[in-house]
Amino acid sequence: MPHGSHSAEYTFTSSRTERAVALPARAVRxxxxxxxxxxxxxxxxxxxxxxxxxxxAGPGHSSLRVSVSYDGGATWAGSTVRKGRITVHNPPAGGSVSFRAEVxxxxxxxxxTIIDAYRTR
Known part of the structure; x- marks a missing residue:
């Protein structure tokens, strides 16, 4: 099992309400x-x-950008999302793949951000 890390940041504006309102939090899977x-x-x-x-979640988000890193998140390259999929060019055996998404x-x-989401063999 990979020993990576996972972090998330949520930025939104809020104000006082009279009723409960769901926070606009999302997770990318x-x-x-x-x-x-x-x-x-x-x-x-x-x-x-x-x-x-x-x-x-749902059709309300205006953009989804996914980036991939092969060096533990030191550098990132954009990946095109097509029909809910990206194509990852796996590094040679012993490498790892990290993901960063912005919605x-x-x-x-x-x-x-998920650092070392999986390793290659």
Whole structure:
């Protein structure tokens, strides 16, 4: 099992209300087809489904940007989201893949980072 880290930032405006209101929090989920030990073959392309979940999920978000890192988050490269999927070019065996997503709408931004989401074999 990878020993990565996960962080999220939520930016939104709020004000006092008379009733309970759901916070515009989201989570971005990745569903790569990995082996039981959470690894993928090195040096291959892997299609990774990406979904947005949470109180502010659904068609209301205006943009979803996903970036991929192969060096533990030191540098990032944009990845095109097509039909809810990205293609990851897995590094050679012994490497790792990290994800960073930014979801925006007119009222809020969610930035989520997963360092060492999976390793390659």
């Amino acid at each position: 990745y569903a790569p087809a990995l082996a039981a030990d959470s690894t993928a073959p090195g040096g291959t392309d892997l299609v990774v489904p990406v979904t947005v979940e949470g109180a502010a 925006r709408d007119r009222r809020s931004t969610t930035t989520q």
